[in-house]
Amino acid sequence: MIERFLRSPFTMAVMLLGAACAYGVSIYTEESTQSLLYKSTIILFIAFYFVYFVLLYFFNKKNPKRKIPYLTYRPYEFKEEDEGHQYITFRACRNVYIYYYFAIPAALILAAIFKDWAIAPFIIIVFLGIGQYLVYWLEIRKLHS
Template identity: 50%
Template sequence: MIMERFLRSPFTMSVFLIGLAVIYSMSIVLEQRNNMTTIIFVAYAIFVIIYFGTMVYFNRKFPERKIRILTFIPYELKEEDEGHQYITYRACRKVYIYYYFAIPAAIVAVSLFRKVELLPVITLTVLGIGQYFIFWSEVKKLYE
C-alpha cells in the first residue's frame, strides 16, 4: 500500500532531517529571521502536519496495521514475520558497519575543518541520510 510505504519510508525521515538542518543552518547563517527562513519553517511545519495527519488517517482506516505515533521504535521497522525480521537484521547490520567507519571519519573531518561553522550540522545530516539510504536499499528487497 502506497500510504503505508510513505509513512514507513526512510525517505520521509530524511526529509525531516534535512528540514531541521536547513532551518538550523539558515538561522545561524542569517543570524536573524527573514522571509526565507519563515517560508522554510512554515513549509516544514506543513510537511510535519501532513505526515502525522496521514498517519492518524491510516491508523483509523487500517486498525490491524496501526503505526504508533509516539514510539521509540522507528516506523521503518516492520517485523511481521521471520522474513521481515531477517531483512531488518541485515539492514541494521549494514547500518552498523556504515557507522563503524563513518563516525571516526566524521570526527576527523570536523576536527580538521573547525573553521567551517556549519560542518557539524552538515556532517550529522549526511550521516543520517547515509543511514536511511543504506537501510532502505536493503529493505526495498522486501518490496521487490
Template identity: 50%
Template structure:
C-alpha cells in the same frame, strides 16, 4: 496499501531530517532569515501532514496501527520472521556504515571546528547516509525476494 507504503517509507523521516538540517543551516546565516522561516514552515507543514495521514491510516486500519512517536521507527517491517530478517540485515549495514563514518566525521569536525557550518553539515550527512543505507539494503533484499 499505498498509504501504508508511504508512511512506512524511510523517505518521510529522511526528508524531515533534511528539512531540519536545512533550517538549522539557514538559521545560522543571518542573511537568509526569510528562507529559514520558509524552511521551518515547510517542516512544520510536512510534520502535520505526516501526522494527519498517520491518524487517517490508523483510523482505517485499527488492526495494524503505526505509532507516530514509538521507540521503533515506522519503517521497520517486523510482522513475520522474513521481515525481521530484512530489518536485521538493514540495521547491520547501518551499523557497519557508522563504524567507518563516525570516525571520519569526528575528524572532519575536529579539523574544521572553527567553521560552524561544517559540523552541522557533517551530522546531516551522517543522518542522510543512515537512511540511504537502510533504504537501499531493504530495497535490494526485497527486490531479490520478489
C-alpha cells in the same frame, strides 16, 4: 501506498533535512526571526510534519490492525510481521552498524579538517543521518520488491 510512504526511511531523511535547513537558515540570515526565508523554511517544515501526521491518522483509521503509533521508541520503518521481515530488518540494521563503523571515524577526520568552519560538525551529523537512512533503505527495498 500511504503505508509505504509513512514507513519509508526517506520520509525520515526528508524530516531530518528539513530540520537541518531550518537550523541552517536561522544561523545565516540576518535578524533570523524576521527573515522571509526563515519563516518560509519553518512553515514548509511544519507543513511536512502536519501532512505526515494527517496521513498517519487516516492510515490508522483505515487499517486498525496495522496501526503505526504516533510516538514510539521504535522507528516507523521497522515492519516485522513475520520471520522474513525480521531477517531483512536484522540485515538492514547490521549494514547500518557497519556503515557507522567506518563513517564515524571519517566524520571525525572531516570535523578536524574543517574545524574553522563553525557549521561543519552540524553538516557532518546531518550527512551521517541521511547516510544511515540510505544504507537502511538499500537493504530494506528487497522487502518491497
